[in-house]
Amino acid sequence: MATKIRLARHGRKGRPxxxxxxxxxxxxxxxxxxxxxxxxxxxxxxxxxDLKFDRALYWLQVGAQPxxxxxxxxxxxxxxxxxxxxxxxxxxxxxxxxxxxxxxxxMKEKEAKVQAKIQKLAQAGDAAAKVRLEAEAKxxxxxxxxxxxxxxxxxxxxxxKKAEEEAAAAPAEEAASAVEAEAPAAE
Numbered sequence: 001m002a003t004k005i006r007l008a009r010h011g012r013k014g015r016p017x018x019x020x021x022x023x024x025x026x027x028x029x030x031x032x033x034x035x036x037x038x039x040x041x042x043x044x045x046x047x048x049x050d051l052k053f054d055r056a057l058y059w060l061q062v063g064a065q066p067x068x069x070x071x072x073x074x075x076x077x078x079x080x081x082x083x084x085x086x087x088x089x090x091x092x093x094x095x096x097x098x099x100x101x102x103x104x105x106x107m108k109e110k111e112a113k114v115q116a117k118i119q120k121l122a123q124a125g126d127a128a129a130k131v132r133l134e135a136e137a138k139x140x141x142x143x144x145x146x147x148x149x150x151x152x153x154x155x156x157x158x159x160x161k162k163a164e165e166e167a168a169a170a171p172a173e174e175a176a177s178a179v180e181a182e183a184p185a186a187e
Contacts, residue, residue: 002026005059005066005074007040008033017041020051020070022059035059040073046117051077061086081106 002025009030011017018040021033037059038051056079060066066074074080085099 003034003059003064005037005056005064005070007067007069015043017043020056020073022064025065038073045121046114049073049077051079053077053079053082057082057086078103078107078110 003022004025005020005022006029007018008021008023009016009018019033019036020038020040022035022037023031023033027033035055037055038049041048051073056074056077060074060079060083071080082103085103088094089096089099
């Protein structure tokens with residue numbers, strides 16, 4: 001039986017989530033499988049990969065062929081490198097201790113790269129948020145300035161209106177007081 005290591009799609013429309021499975025090559029994509037060896041979630045940044053390392057290595061050693069995407073996932077997690085190093089040990093190119101040392105060095109380097117990427121993304125997110133907040137502050141300041149101008153114009157218009165009313169009321173009051181002053185004098 002020809003076995004493949006491939007992805008089985010799950011999740012809703014537009015939000016895929018994959019199971020990494022070992023299946024008969026004739027089985028449908030999301031159909032029957034022999035063993036589930038991990039999950040892959042491309043929706044997170046960076047993508048989340050949970051893999052049963054030993055089982056994936058076992059299936060590769062017994063002849064399971066990974067698909068292109070599954071091969072990239074296995075390479076990312078170091079399964080293909082480990083298989084390559086174990087084949088070198090079988091052929092006598094180097095001993096198992098040297099293979100383990102090479103693999104550990106590669107894993108440390110890979111982990112450092114992943115952490116650097118996570119920090120870079122976090123810093124980029126923080127910088128983007130800071131730029132957004134500054135833009136919002138500028139917009140808010142512009143709005144407050146426009147509102148202050150409108151309030152000042154309204155206050156000036158109201159003061160002018162009051163001054164006109166007072167100016168109009170002052171001659172009327174003077175005329176009324178003159179009339180009142182003339183009225184007692186006439187008596």
